[in-house]
Amino acid sequence: MVEILKELEERFQVSDLVQQKDHLAFVSVDKNKAIPMITWLKDQAGYTSLTLITAVDWLEDGKFQLTYMINNPKNKTQIAARVMIDRENATMESAHHLWESVRIYQRELKEMFGIDFPGSPGVDESFILEGWVDIPPYRRDFDTKKYSEETYFPRPGRQSNDPAEYMKSKMYPNE
Amino acid sequence: MDLTKMFQFNADRSSYPELDANGKPIIDLSSHKYLKLWQGPQHPGVTGNMSLELTVNGDEIVESITHVGYLHRGFEKLMERRKFIQCFPTCIRMCVAEPDPNEYILSACIEELGGIEVPETAQWLRTLALEMARLQVLLRGVPGQAGTFSLGLGYQWGNYIRDLILDRFEELTGGRVYHMYILPGGVRGLLPDGFKKRMEENLKLVDEFLVNINDLMYNNIVFKQRAVGLAVIPVEWIDKYGVYGPSARAAGIMRDVRKTHPYLKYGELDFEPFTTTASDVYARSLVRWHDLKMTVDLIRQIMAKMPDKGDIKAPTPNVMHWRIPKGETYVKCESSRGEYGMYMVTDGSDMPRRVNLKGPSYTQATALLERLLINANIADTAAIMVSLATCPPEIER
């Protein structure tokens, strides 16, 4: 694992290495070097299996983190590449040519986070949501609670009391 | 007498329509040669409630598109709004049939990032719960393959024994379907008195069931005729399409997290997952039959080796405001369908920043299934889908 990470540092200038456990390491890589690095890992380094592609919304920093996790079935190690992209007009190079399943991930990311992958087959088709008009729901600024309160009817007659507030109102209302 | 020829289905599965360079069929709907046919979301042959948009020519499928989205509940998102302990009743719903791996990977993620060491006894109990979950799901899953060819008898047998296993779950965990047993820090109870004895009685029934189902399915000319050679997954597709667990092992590729990355107590157990090479529906079903057999053996081993007493839960910070430092990890385990993993990102708050569940169905029921159904017979759709042990909730989460 150490050698491959060293090589990634040299070849693709990865940073923020975290060896989470024996067989799992996280690295950060530049947006434009990400797909070449994954391609290299897949074709040259034995990381032939894709585990997942997903995104993390760092709303405060204005960034999306894309995580590509790939797996080497031979030496049983796993590398996760973090790619930080701008949240505004989020776009990333498509990797659908590498694995057949990538287009599914990218389609989901487009729908759930609004990250575009130009050229990825069917990326604009709705994957799970049909007729969705709000902002992409997996973004941090989409408030599920608020949405459900606005969309559905709460059960009438439900009312709760905070113990401390209730005790104050009954025991010492004027203090 | 060679019956092979007598029953051989020799329909000409020609390459019509033509395929383009990417292997995708070129379909001209206006030619009136094709029909759009929806299988699901309400269809007994579709596991769970997803749907397949089939384009058929005669009874031959020329294109299939997987539509999920009938079940979506956004659990990953909901967990971002819940304290770590509150995620635990939520995450189990991501695979209804086999909820325990969800509980385990969520707990393992939280424990890894939160620096919690799970006590020995709890680890054994977790291993037991996971194998019991596999047992109950395979008791339906193995005969279910024959069910897709309208042989429902084995399914009845399996369901009966499964119900008894659910009784064991009920006395161990307090629940039959959603066990909510493995929680961050440990588990929620020791084995009740006499549990091992009752479990052993049930396992004897499974032993008998394994023999009966072997006679009923794997030595059944109809089953063989339908399943042998159906939906073959070439070895090259394993990584290309993302094929995991039993489906990969049916193609001769050893994929079993229990063996490759032993977790919990699997390192101390003696087992060898079954592999074969035919990679068709029959082979995948046979792998599952062997998995069931192995699970019975594993449960016996676990019950023999596990301590009867001990701490069931490590002390954790107060769950009402448990904050976990910034970090990320991926934890995987072997579900009955293959590698089942969770990617969790924490940001130092008392709720996860992001939870992403990766189940084998995500790739197998989409990219792979779409490919496998090309040129298949409509009547085989369900069989192919079931052979991949599709669990739609883990696609949509």
Place this chain on the structure above:
Amino acid sequence: MSIKDLLTPFTAWKRITKDPVTIRDPFNDRPGAERYRGFHKNDVNKCIGCGTCEDICENEAIDMVPFKDPISGDSGLRPRLDYGRCCWCALCVDVCTTNSLTLSNEYTWVTVDPEDFRYTPGVDKKAWDDNEKGWKKPEGNYEFYNINRVEMHHLHPEDRDKSFVEMVKGYSREQAIAEADRCVECGICTATCPAHMGIPEYIKAVRHEDMEEGLRILYETNPLPEICGRICTHKCETVCSIGHKGDPLSIRWLKRYIADNVSSDKYKEILNTIDLSNNHKKVAIIGSGPAGLSAAHYLALMGYQCTIFEQYEKAGGMMRYGIPEYRLPYDSIDKDIDYILSLGVDIKYNARIGIDITLEQLNKDYDAVFAGTGLHLGRSTGIPGSDNEHVYYATDLLRQITAGEEIEVTDQIVVIGGGNVAMDITRSLARMQNQKFGKVNIITTALEREKNLPADLEEVVESREEGAVINPGWAPQSIEIENGRPVGLHVIKCNSLFDDSGRFNPQCDITKKEFFRGSMIVQSIGQGMDLSYVSEDFKKDLEFGPRGRVQTNAHFQTSVKWFFMGGDIIEGPDVIHGIANGHKAAIGIDNYIQGIDFAPAK
């Protein structure tokens, strides 16, 4: 494929003779397992309505609804379930602070009205209320929070019994965070605290290591956190929900941790009191004890110009002159008081009302007067021999020790009294005996039995650790005098203190006698107020209650409108009541000066 494949499936027919496996009894229930997570039960008498179940419920299936009027330690609320939302995860059971909430093993419930599925377990009677089986919090080491207190480091008895060095060391950062982590933020404690401090909020600040926020929360209701953080009677801890199955939170030590960890030169900046407004109104405050200081603090924040009149050389009242240094070091007192004085509060030391200046004069010079003059006069047992010159009052001795005056210490001492003051003087004298004679020989006796001793348990335990003999349950009869000095105390067994109607009426057994030898006797059976500063004329205008206490209204205003009173003299006795009284009186004085009239003395 072979002929075998054609025939083998027919082996399934062998099962035709087997019995069906379905359960054939439609009339009897199939009970749920021992641990089944069925419908909720709640032992409403055990439940304290802390609402932790509501907080942990991820489905928002639980509402806290009124069941009875709240009392100290019980919010009076009880959880109400909405089975339209519940998922029976039983986290509410596992987190329950009193273990009152459980699940039964009942799982069938048929009704035509969906509203039936909202119910308050234990209040709305259900058929499964008496089911023994069902989910309970798992046995063993299974808790969602640490129920054991983070141990506070005390000086070892041998290291402390010769000196007046502070014996409680205070929490370290790690200890404080770990202790603060145990809080479930139910807020039950707030109502019990006389000052209604924002306890869960400042504990949260400790958890988040935000001392500045913590200090701001403390000062909202309590301007003496260093002092209270050490010697508060912590009534809050007696009702802490975690205390029902473990140790209550160390609320007092956490308060001290905040105050200890903010340097005094930052106080004004943190508390935003650098520039205070001035409304050019003046308030005189008599006594610089907790009530007076608290009133001065809150009045100063409102822009009043306050002047404190203190009869002794230093400020603090009983906190300085009554509580020994090993419990409350003087620099802690100074830190709190100096901050209050820095707000522009003026203090005149050695100023006795009635002698140096009259109350009537104060009325002329100031817009209002607040008196927090406390209980300083020792109460006598009145038994024969108690008028001997070697029979002392604890309050006098404690004050003299603080003032650095020489006091008599003999090698054999008897203390009469079972309260905290008795323990204070016992332990102070024990230290002095140790310094002087190298050993402790002191007997402390009280009317109350061991389990009813009014002193805090830890005080009793620590006194014993330091070598004092605490021998309660005796009624003093007489002090034997030989050659003008006491030689001991005659006592008889006291069986009970109160009669059936709860009146003070000690029942003694004169056949069981005892003689405690001692060449010095200290009486510590309570204190009385000293109203000598109030002229007789003025007293006529004051309204007194049945037990000789001055009557005040909710704003601590006496029947003389410009004259407010608070602290031990009205309520308590303890520091936290004084602080709370001072705060309320400050608001009352503000209202009074602004001309807002309110109800007269009750």
